[in-house]
Amino acid sequence: MNYYSTTFKAKCPVNGAEIKYDLRITTNSMIKVEDLMDELALLDTVFHEEAADQLYRVFGGLQELNAFHHGVHIRTVRGQA
Template sequence: MSLKLNIYTAAFTARCPNDGALIDYKLEIRTPETIMVERINEATRAHDVGIQEQIADQLHDSFGGELRLWGTHQGVGIESVRLLE
C-alpha cells in the first residue's frame, strides 16, 4: 500500500485588525487530496484582514489535512498548526 502526500505552500499578506500592521504569512498544507491552486489563492486573498490563529482555523476548515501558518507580528514569530483529527 502506498501513501500519497501533496504539499502546497503559499505566501500572502493580511492586515492585523488590532494595530493595522501588514503581516507576511507563509502557508503550508499537507494532504493526500488534490487542491487546485486557484482555490488556495482565492482562500488566501479572502483574508486581507484577520488574526493569524483565526485565519489558520478558517483555512484548515476549507482544506483539511495538516496546515501550518507562519507569521511575525511586532517581532514575535507565530506558528499556527492545525492537524488531522
C-alpha cells in the same frame, strides 16, 4: 501525499500592520491553486489564529501557518496528514 506552500499578506485587525504569512499544507487531497488563492484573498484583515482555523475548515490536511508580528513569531498547526 501532496504538499502546497505559499506566502500571503494580511492586515492585523488591531493596528492595520501588514503581516507576511508562510503557509504549508500537507494532504492526500488535491487542492486547486485557484481555490487556494481565492481563499487567501478573503483573509484581508484577520487574526493569525482565525486565519489558521478558516484555512483548515476549507482545505483540511495538516497545516502550518507562520508569521512574525512586531517581532513575535506566531506558529499555528492544524489537523493531520
